Amino acid sequence: MEFIKDCLKEVYDPELGVNIVDLGLIYDLQFVDGIVSVVMTLTTPGCPMHDMIVGGVKRALEALPEILSVEVEVVWEPAWSPSLMSDEVKEDLGYM
Template sequence: MSSNTPDPETDATPCAYTDYREGEGDDDLPATGEDATGLEADVWDALYEIEDPEMPISIVDLGLIYGVSVEDGVATVDMTLTYSGCPARDMLTDQVEEAAAAVEGVEDAELRLVWSPEWTIEMVTERGKDDLREFGLSI
């Protein structure tokens, strides 16, 4: 392979529909569950395992999860999507609900899709930015 052949591993391009322009951040976001304890921390851990369907990055590092709370065995997850027309919406929300409900001590999970504040590149964690750079994005 000559040196100027594109390397599919590092030259992969992201979903063309996702908007990677700079945006305004939000003081409370990204939320990563850093300070969470007990069951809530366990739910954050479970959500960390879920990757974006198109890029090798955890949905938590991508900044899609806005909040997690557990009350009386019910986990409530506030989540957004990068794009309103995301064709993987049901797949992702099902995955998140299942992952949260599977945490020991959680009986049920409720997912609330939220659209404000809107997701921007500022919502990606530093670790997430490293993952995206490794994937071939310049951010």
């Protein structure tokens, strides 16, 4: 499963310039029989980059030969907060 997270680190929130894994947007990953299911959120419900980020997740994962299909579910509960970011990103963005 680590290879999936590594792949998702190539998908960035264009407004913050931080990858979606370290930003804390990925809530759950499942990989069964070549199908990846991603449960994720965005920093705000009205995020104008919604389609771009979700599309980036799909494109990045579909490029992996082990993956046959990708399902992405965007959820709003629990709500995203800066506490979900990695310590390195918190420091880089001035939250520490």
